[in-house]
Amino acid sequence: xxxxxxxxxxxxxxxxxxxxxxxxxxxxxxxxxxxxxxxxxxxxxxxxxxxxxxxxxxxxxxxxxxxxxxxxxxxxxxxxxxxxxxxxxxxxxxxxxxxxxxxxxxxxxxxxxxxxxxxxxxxxxxxxxxxxxxxxxxxx
Amino acid sequence: xxxxxxxxxxxxxxxxxxxxxxxxxxxxxxxxxxxxxxxxxxxxxxxxxxxxxxxxxxxxxxxxxxxxxxxxxxxxxxxxxxxxxxxxxxxxxxxxxxxxxxxxxxxxxxxxxxxxxxxxxxxxxxxxxxxxxxxxxxxxxxxxxxxxxxxxxxxxxxxxxxxxxxxxxxxxxxxxxxxxxxxxxxxxxxxxxxxxxxxxxxxxxxxxxxxxxxxxxxxxxxxxxxxxxxxxxxxxxxxxxxxxxxxxxxxxxxxxxxxxxxxxxxxxxxxxxxxxxxxxxxxxxxxxxxxxxxxxxxxxxxxxxxxxxxxxxxxxxxxxxxxxxxxxxxxxxxxxxxxxxxxxxxxxxxxxxxxxxxxxxxxxxxxxxxxxxxxxxx
Numbered sequence: 028x029x030x031x032x033x034x035x036x037x038x039x040x041x042x043x044x045x046x047x048x049x050x051x052x053x054x055x056x057x058x059x060x061x062x063x064x065x066x067x068x069x070x071x072x073x074x075x076x077x078x079x080x081x082x083x084x085x086x087x088x089x090x091x092x093x094x095x096x097x098x099x100x101x102x103x104x105x106x107x108x109x110x111x112x113x114x115x116x117x118x119x120x121x122x123x124x125x126x127x128x129x130x131x132x133x134x135x136x137x138x139x140x141x142x143x144x145x146x147x148x149x150x151x152x153x154x155x156x157x158x159x160x161x162x163x164x165x166x167x
Numbered sequence: 168x169x170x171x172x173x174x175x176x177x178x179x180x181x182x183x184x185x186x187x188x189x190x191x192x193x194x195x196x197x198x199x200x201x202x203x204x205x206x207x208x209x210x211x212x213x214x215x216x217x218x219x220x221x222x223x224x225x226x227x228x229x230x231x232x233x234x235x236x237x238x239x240x241x242x243x244x245x246x247x248x249x250x251x252x253x254x255x256x257x258x259x260x261x262x263x264x265x266x267x268x269x270x271x272x273x274x275x276x277x278x279x280x281x282x283x284x285x286x287x288x289x290x291x292x293x294x295x296x297x298x299x300x301x302x303x304x305x306x307x308x309x310x311x312x313x314x315x316x317x318x319x320x321x322x323x324x325x326x327x328x329x330x331x332x333x334x335x336x337x338x339x340x341x342x343x344x345x346x347x348x349x350x351x352x353x354x355x356x357x358x359x360x361x362x363x364x365x366x367x368x369x370x371x372x373x374x375x376x377x378x379x380x381x382x383x384x385x386x387x388x389x390x391x392x393x394x395x396x397x398x399x400x401x402x403x404x405x406x407x408x409x410x411x412x413x414x415x416x417x418x419x420x421x422x423x424x425x426x427x428x429x430x431x432x433x434x435x436x437x438x439x440x441x442x443x444x445x446x447x448x449x450x451x452x453x454x455x456x457x458x459x460x461x462x463x464x465x466x467x468x469x470x471x472x473x474x475x476x477x478x479x480x481x482x483x484x485x486x487x488x489x490x491x492x493x494x495x496x497x498x499x500x501x502x503x504x505x506x507x508x509x510x511x512x513x514x515x516x517x518x519x520x521x522x523x524x525x526x527x528x529x530x531x532x533x534x535x536x537x538x539x540x541x542x543x544x545x
Contacts, residue, residue: 035288035302038295069300069415094319094419096311099364103288106305111364114306116315116414124417128301141322152303154291159303 033154034105043070045083050158055147057119057127059084066122088147088160089167090117093126097136105153113139117147117162127160134164170390173260174399174545176270177206177385178506183349183497186281187379194381195225195276196233202383203234207396208270210234213385215241215262215271217255219500221248222283225276225381241268248285248309249448249493250409250423250532252501253540257405259386269387275502276381284377286310297412310374310451312413314366316422316534317453321368323420326456328368330471332359334452335372335494337474342491344518350376350495373452378497384505389545399545400512406431407531407538416535422454423537424461424530431539432463437526439463442541444486444511444521445528446504449493454533459487462528462539486521501531512544 039047049056058067062079074081095115101107113136116126131139132148145162152159179201181187181194195218203210216227216239227242241262245251252275259271279285286308294302301307320326336359342348354372362371392399408426410416432438439462449455456470464485465473478484490496490507497503510516511524530539 033291034305035292035294035307037299037303038293039299040295043299069297069412094315094322096306096314096318096369097364097367098305098311099367101305102286102308102311103292103302103305104290109305111367112305114301114304114311114315126414128304128306128414130304141319157303161304 032104034152035103036152036155037157042072046070047157049083050149050160051156053149054085055088055149055160056083056085058082066125068122068125068127086119086121086147090119090145090147090162092139092141092143092145093118094141095131095139111136115139115145115162117145129159130161132161132163139164168389170388171264171266172389173264173386173402174389174392175384175402175505175509175542176387176392176395176397176399177202177208178383178509179203179205180347180382180503180506181380183347183378183380183499185349185379187278191223191276191278191282191381192225192229192233194379195230195274198274198276198381198383199230199234199272202272202385205397206385208385208387210236213270213272215239215259215268217243217245217259217271217273219245219247219251219255219275221246222279222285223277230274241271249450249501250536252448252505252531253405253529253538254407254531256384256386256402256505256540257407260402263386263388269391271386272383273386273502274381274383275500277500278379279498280377281379301414310369311366313451313453313534314369316413316419317368317451319419320453320457324468326468327471328360329356330456331368331373331452332356333471333474334449334455335359337480338449338488338492338494340480341489341519342495345490345496348491348496349378369451375450375493375498376495378499380497380499382499382502382506384502384509398513400509401543401545403541403543404431404435405538405540410535413534422457422461423532423535424458424539427538428462431541435541437541439485441526442485442528443524443526444489446490446508447487447492448501448504448531448533448537449488450533452494455487458530458533462530481521489516489519489521504529508542512542
């Protein structure tokens with residue numbers, strides 16, 4: 028039996044549950060307003076721009092690194108084997124003002140840079156039934 | 168000048184340490200008692216308490232009870248961190264100015280080293296709310312959010328690791344003569360650069376020094392201050408600007424301070440050059456860099472040079488964090504900046520006294536949320 032701790036698991040709210048369910052089905056989608064068409068992240072109950080009704084809409088997964096850090100210390104259990112590793116805030120092409128957090132894969136942490144192009148991938152999240160988006164660096 | 172101008176009339180604290188061996192309630196009560204005694208005010212005149220409590224703290228009503236008070240007219244417990252310190256002081260000032268209260272304590276008590284270490288999580292956890300998106304990537308600690316901000320800031324304004332190091336080195340130098348400071352040994356740039364990475368761009372010496380302790384100030388009006396022991400320190404004005412979760416801020420090249428600074432200067436008619444010293448909330452070296460640039464103590468991208476050339480120290484332009492700040496005195500969550508500002512303005516700071524200090528800027532918070540206020544010797 029493994030004694031390795033699990034990484035933190037998401038605890039969805041009523042607003043965010045559809046986002047997590049969509050990932051489970053293999054689709055990386057965030058909210059978009061059906062009235063004013065603005066994209067929204069993180070998940071809310073209604074559009075913050077106009078109060079309109081939100082619906083999940085798939086993203087292309089393509090985006091740009093807005094900023095990044097390299098974790099040399101694990102803030103929470105479950106990441107000890109990965110250290111050091113990069114986490115970025117990614118601006119999706121469809122909504123460049125939004126920042127979506129995720130691990131950067133496919134590149135050494137020393138080579139991660141602001142402005143790099145990335146593509147989202149959906150991976151299994153250890154310790155439960157969830158899937159999460161990670162971002163693969165490379166040409167999009 | 169008005170009879171109801173808000174004045175800080177008392178300051179108090181517990182010892183600062185790495186392991187208090189005491190409850191946060193006990194520490195808070197000691198700090199509050201000391202602030203009341205420092206002012207020479209009757210305990211029964213205190214009718215408001217404001218505290219803030221991310222991690223561990225002590226409830227305002229419990230502290231009132233422990234002080235021997237029958238109750239309070241204004242108990243306020245803010246579910247917030249160091250971003251609300253100047254707002255909390257401003258609320259105390261509004262309470263006495265309006266006549267709702269006669270005297271209000273503002274305190275922070277925490278065992279942030281031996282008790283609840285902010286940003287450190289253990290065991291199998293489920294994370295909801297704002298951090299549910301980052302936590303599955305091991306990204307959920309304040310040090311990580313603001314490392315993210317720092318990287319973007321460096322990209323936009325040319326700030327370097329060595330610039331951050333200048334803040335750590337100067338702040339440590341200031342802590343040297345401060346007997347209350349936990350870390351007083353000077354550090355060199357070599358030592359700074361050799362200190363271990365935490366969350367790159369942050370090394371160990373970029374991060375606040377986790378500490379146990381409590382700190383309190385007591386606020387009343389000019390009229391009531393007349394009968395008390397100390398030279399009162401006036402809170403001239405305060406401005407806060409708060410956004411939501413750090414990841415949601417669109418422009419990480421500008422902090423809360425880009426919004427809170429201009430109204431404060433405009434309303435007070437003061438300018439950065441009028442500040443004899445400043446107590447800048449320094450949870451990370453980066454915070455000081457971004458905040459002093461936004462407040463206009465130096466130009467954007469110029470903080471490293473400001474420190475390197477000595478302008479942030481004695482004999483320069485504006486002594487920043489003469490007590491050693493959160494980086495070296497200890498992480499008393501920014502309340503200790505108010506204690507220091509009042510000591511300096513009363514000319515009671517001993518070996519680290521800023522000569523003839525009359526006016527000071529004190530800030531709180533970092534990233535998308537914080538505020539600043541100006542104290543002046545009355």
